[in-house]
Amino acid sequence: MDMNPQEEALVKHLADMEEDEALEIAKRMLLEEGADPLRVLELCRTAMDVVGKRFEEGEYFLPELVLAGEMLDTIGAIAKPLIKQDEGGASKKLGKVLIGTVHGDLHDIGKNIVTFMLDINGFEVKDIGVDVPVATFIDEIKAYEPDVVGLSGFLTLAFDSMKETIAAFEAAGMRSDFKVMIGGGQIDETVRAYTGADAFGVNAVEAVGLCKSWTGAAA
Amino acid sequence: MTIHDLARGDAKVAYDARRQRLLDCIALKQPDRMPVALYGTFWLAKYGGITCKELMYDYEKTAAVAARAVEEFEPDAIAPFVQVTAAGKSLEAIGFKQLQWPGHGVGDNQPFQYLDREYMKADEYDDFLFDPTGYYLRTYLPRVASAFEGFEDLPIFPGLHYFRLVAGIRPFAKPSVRAALEKVIAAAEEVDRFVGHAVAFNEDMARKGWPLINGAIAVSPYDFIADYFRGATGMMKDLFRHKDKLLALLDKASDFLTRQTIATAKLSGQEIVMIPIHWAPDAFMSGKQFETFWWPPFRKMMMGMIDAGLVPMPLWEADCTKRLEIIRDIPAGKCIYWFERTDMVKAFEVLGDVVALRGNLSPSLMTTGKPEEVDAAVKHLVDNVWAKGGKLILDGAFGLADETPVENVRAMFDAARRYAG
Numbered sequence: 164m165d166m167n168p169q170e171e172a173l174v175k176h177l178a179d180m181e182e183d184e185a186l187e188i189a190k191r192m193l194l195e196e197g198a199d200p201l202r203v204l205e206l207c208r209t210a211m212d213v214v215g216k217r218f219e220e221g222e223y224f225l226p227e228l229v230l231a232g233e234m235l236d237t238i239g240a241i242a243k244p245l246i247k248q249d250e251g252g253a254s255k256k257l258g259k260v261l262i263g264t265v266h267g268d269l270h271d272i273g274k275n276i277v278t279f280m281l282d283i284n285g286f287e288v289k290d291i292g293v294d295v296p297v298a299t300f301i302d303e304i305k306a307y308e309p310d311v312v313g314l315s316g317f318l319t320l321a322f323d324s325m326k327e328t329i330a331a332f333e334a335a336g337m338r339s340d341f342k343v344m345i346g347g348g349q350i351d352e353t354v355r356a357y358t359g360a361d362a363f364g365v366n367a368v369e370a371v372g373l374c375k376s377w378t379g380a381a382a
Numbered sequence: 383m384t385i386h387d388l389a390r391g392d393a394k395v396a397y398d399a400r401r402q403r404l405l406d407c408i409a410l411k412q413p414d415r416m417p418v419a420l421y422g423t424f425w426l427a428k429y430g431g432i433t434c435k436e437l438m439y440d441y442e443k444t445a446a447v448a449a450r451a452v453e454e455f456e457p458d459a460i461a462p463f464v465q466v467t468a469a470g471k472s473l474e475a476i477g478f479k480q481l482q483w484p485g486h487g488v489g490d491n492q493p494f495q496y497l498d499r500e501y502m503k504a505d506e507y508d509d510f511l512f513d514p515t516g517y518y519l520r521t522y523l524p525r526v527a528s529a530f531e532g533f534e535d536l537p538i539f540p541g542l543h544y545f546r547l548v549a550g551i552r553p554f555a556k557p558s559v560r561a562a563l564e565k566v567i568a569a570a571e572e573v574d575r576f577v578g579h580a581v582a583f584n585e586d587m588a589r590k591g592w593p594l595i596n597g598a599i600a601v602s603p604y605d606f607i608a609d610y611f612r613g614a615t616g617m618m619k620d621l622f623r624h625k626d627k628l629l630a631l632l633d634k635a636s637d638f639l640t641r642q643t644i645a646t647a648k649l650s651g652q653e654i655v656m657i658p659i660h661w662a663p664d665a666f667m668s669g670k671q672f673e674t675f676w677w678p679p680f681r682k683m684m685m686g687m688i689d690a691g692l693v694p695m696p697l698w699e700a701d702c703t704k705r706l707e708i709i710r711d712i713p714a715g716k717c718i719y720w721f722e723r724t725d726m727v728k729a730f731e732v733l734g735d736v737v738a739l740r741g742n743l744s745p746s747l748m749t750t751g752k753p754e755e756v757d758a759a760v761k762h763l764v765d766n767v768w769a770k771g772g773k774l775i776l777d778g779a780f781g782l783a784d785e786t787p788v789e790n791v792r793a794m795f796d797a798a799r800r801y802a803g
Contacts, residue, residue, distance in 0.1 A: 226671065267492055320492070322746065351744070351746050
């Protein structure tokens, strides 16, 4: 993307976790200079590509993903009301992902980070919360028609909850309609095989990579 | 008389032999066989055929189930089982808000779960740093436990003097403070019963020949602030937004946690202190962040504990492979490092001449695998760690996962005895 020096500075400060500097430029562009809000959000996505790359390369870790999410939320809250109705058509999404923590488990930190990373990578994500009963997954899937279903769980009891949930997808005749990925602190290949999921991921970037590969988007 | 002197006759001989295996491992000497620990929380409910709620609420039933498990598997060291499970009545009495437990937010057959929230606001660092006790009394305690609601009205103590001191205690006459004090006293009476049952279990087991694997349980300074004050995402943002104040609070917490841990451990009569570690894993922060924020205050705390004659036993959760070279910087023969998902062979290669090791049969294997797979996993650890001189205390990755079938526990103990004495 071609960028002027100010735009380059915004991307650099966002990617380098320099929050004060990044927000100052974003506010100036949006509130004083009348910059196109869609352009500013596009710059944010460019910066997030750099953040994701640094995460994959082992330079960045969870704290950087969390701060990046905060910076994007702040800029988004300023930019979105400035978008004119006729410009506001939703950009083409890569695919739809439904995500939730399986029944019996209340943990959500990992799920929330996966949701954020999928969102900024161009997926439409519906997060249906924690301790989600099997029947709720089924109802939500019927209504939302996702390409990928993400099951999250931190406790060892989640192994059986995931297995039951995926078995219920089979019983409802919908298992082949979407891919299933699982993730959480204790998840490994043994658990993937036990639950019947298509794949597991150990972090949010892996989840993005799985969804991209399944929806045909270049990883 | 200490808890180590309670057993008599054959039980005393057995107790001393088992305890000596732990002490030998810690001192990096060769024990007569590989010790195996029996540690679990809600696994006991599955084992005993009782609900998670009964495990948390029925002191006698929990002690009986735990004693039965100990007698069945004959471990070398055991969890303080009642202490780590039967807190239900105490949690209820204190109105504890940071957990959901059976009957309080989760079903009767589900384990308790911690609620990750922001219990301290980002702009409260100065208050906490200036007067930790005042911050606890008037701000933190009412937030995390309803029995303390009313403590907000307590006087500010530093500065009270002479006639100002006399007038200054007037808030104790307020209905809000009186009600809170009554609730706290009632809660403390329940906690007293709980601890009485926990101590009675530990002493009963000691009389029968079974030493504990730990007494007190402590926390690292970083995890203390991240888990119980700022919350996961709050803490991660503070690394950038409030770096200097966070470093100051980590240093201060290191000092007061060391003092408190030493006092609690002396009361328990056990030198080994378990320290569950949540925020050290490779994926959670960079090496530079780990060496800046996480490790220095924890190392200082461990050194204080070692100087006081204690044995720190951090349970390094998840995968901490990238931390091994850093956490090696501790005096040899003074600690047990318990690893959850770090490859134990790699941990042995880096740390084998510095610390005893504990763990780490994987939860997925233990809950979904077959006994012969458990046997093979134990043999792998024996062949590649124990037989090569590693001072390994065999256990599950964080004790026994709640859903572990009894036959897999049996396989773990049988394999340990078959391959390592």
